[in-house]
Amino acid sequence: MRSFFFILFFLLFFFLFDLAFASGKIWSRTEMVEMAGYGEQKLSSVIITGSLLCDTSSPHLKLHSIAIQGATVAIKCHTGYKRRSKWIKAVTDDLGEFEIDLPSKLHAVPDLENTCVVKPIHVPEIYRCYHTSSNTHKRIRLVSSTNSLRVYTSGKIRLQGHSSKS
Numbered sequence: 001m002r003s004f005f006f007i008l009f010f011l012l013f014f015f016l017f018d019l020a021f022a023s024g025k026i027w028s029r030t031e032m033v034e035m036a037g038y039g040e041q042k043l044s045s046v047i048i049t050g051s052l053l054c055d056t057s058s059p060h061l062k063l064h065s066i067a068i069q070g071a072t073v074a075i076k077c078h079t080g081y082k083r084r085s086k087w088i089k090a091v092t093d094d095l096g097e098f099e100i101d102l103p104s105k106l107h108a109v110p111d112l113e114n115t116c117v118v119k120p121i122h123v124p125e126i127y128r129c130y131h132t133s134s135n136t137h138k139r140i141r142l143v144s145s146t147n148s149l150r151v152y153t154s155g156k157i158r159l160q161g162h163s164s165k166s
Contacts, residue, residue, distance in 0.1 A: 047100070048102065051096045053158050055160060067096025076088070
């Protein structure tokens, strides 16, 4: 009886295998992934935006803000698990703006506004800006939400710069 099922399974497998190749169709990786139900398209996205500015003052100007290009900014979300959270990094563009796409494992974290903080990690030396204790970590807030996209912002992160006459 067992050998009967073995032969039946073998014939069925051979028939399906032969049928797949007889049609002359060999599926691509994308088609096979879709047929198996493992879509590679993201189901949702969570984007964190913001900008990094260097506030400097001089004798003639009260306050002057400069966009910091090439700085490294990172976000860290405390998930409540015992293992340490990792910083997710981005680099600011020529306008001092950054955009961080959170990994999908963090999309379901409840209350991202209170569990995630944004922090400047590295500022190029040419800007001569430094961190003050009041703005080292900045919270995020929800700006927009649709079915599959949530956008948060940290707003403007301001660093204190050295005056031009020290």
